[in-house]
Amino acid sequence: MELRVLRYFQAVVAELNISRAAARLHVSQPTISRQLKDLEDELGVTLFERNGRHIQLTSSGEYFATQANQIIALADKTLANINTAKQISGTVELGSAEARSFLTIAQSIKKLQRHYPKIKTNVISSNANQIRTNLKSGNFDFGVVMEPTDKHDLNFIQLPGESRWGLLVPRNSPLADHDHITLADLEGQNIITSAQHGTINQLQEWYGESTPKFKIVATYNLLYNASLLVSAGVGYALGVDGIINTNQTDLTFIPLAPRLTARTSLVWLKGQRLSEAAHAFLTQLADDLQQPLPAMHQ
Template sequence: MELRVLRYFLMIVQEKNISKASARLHVSQPTVSRQLKELEDELGTTLFERGNRTIQLTPDGAYFANQARQILSLTDKTLANIHQEKDISGSVYVGSAEARSMLTVAQALGQLNRRHPHIQVNLVSTDASDVHQHLVSGVFDFGVVMQPIDKSDYDFIRLPGESRWGLLVQNSSPLAQQATVSLKDVANSLLILPQQGGSARIHDLFGLTQADLNVVATYNLLYNASLLVSAGVGNALGLDGIINTNQSDLTFVPLTPRTSSGSSFVWLKGQRLSAAAQALLTQVQAELAPTAN
């Protein structure tokens, strides 16, 4: 019984569909089907009940899935320990939203560089949909995504800290003189909205629908949105701590009632990480160990 076949099996368990599992594994469907059949023959039992669109684990399959997870977990841990003191090199790609909590990842990167100076980490500023697409395609190893977000495809670590929502406005705007802005102020503004999640996310966060808003532009990086605000296009709905408004023509005014978003460090479920990527994950986990729940 090969470890590779166990990984195929667990991907099928996760996806409940051999075609989807094959696509995630980047292996042809006939190959995955054949390996599954050979595994069942070797074990002398049926692991899945086949349906029209999805497949479900049999009782034997559920037991074997649990054992397979433990086997692979122990294997990966053993290999990591064997190679712990060896020099690790390679490139790791992280797609990240703009978030204060990236500081935790940055601190982990600093420690990683001191321990493994031949690992190069490449940060790409982007939004959650792009992170998901590039994780699935294998371009990114990890992502930093803002809440709320569907994490059903991910293993993840919640990062500490939250960022508060508000409006980025010109200093000359009457809103700049207020301590906070209300949802009514948001609805009455010419709005520049974040692309991530679109109107559904705005509704989840604030209870506002597309019909309530006057949207003039969207953005995926708040810096670009800040240029639109400076040009008088509208007010940008976004998170605090991203744009430094000191000695600028802009002011960030927080929203009331207070609305905040946290973020998570994510990677694909079932994804086998490179040694360099595993080293980064281990360092992020170590960075959070004192505050882990």
């Protein structure tokens, strides 16, 4: 059963006259008559009652007409979506914090690549401060930020999963044999922490004091760079798990206690007009997460 034949049948149903259907489709009348007869033979039913020049659908024909309309509509929609996918092109600029939840973004990018092969995604490692600046300047379409961060002028989708805060220390450190790190363990230590705005406030909430008992000797944007500082003996790095693979290295990661976790969100400017490529990415991610998109101008 071919779509072409179904379209012949659909035209005859609309006209209830083979001559008019043939003129409408720009094919010969014998061609349509032969195709309809072959269709009836294939289905094993009579679709039309014929009385001279006049034809009428049988009950089987009425049922088949409904199904044929649905099949043709689905085929047309699928073809339109494929053509649209071929036409959408461009670049999605995405600034991202280091977080395990970026895997969700990566999986959506993979699907986006399959549906829209002409879309390219640029991922730039960054922190929340830099992401906000680049969103406002238009350099980034989206950002993946570690919470907490100020989102009063941002649309956002919270990503699944969470990361646990801990301390990156050398394996030869006295702290390396600890199951967890407490505030008492940090007292008097040289600490390297994230430069992201809000991190210090989050840590203050964790240790319950306005003045830390440790000394912040350096800050970082990328935990990998912080890990090199730890290896060099500059201090211990506070960060989240799952970023640095400490296997076969001189470092180990020890979680904080009480437990302190962080979540991540995809953010973009409120009122921002997204490109077709950026909107396709956002739609793909929302579909993957089964979340509705925030109201926005598009």
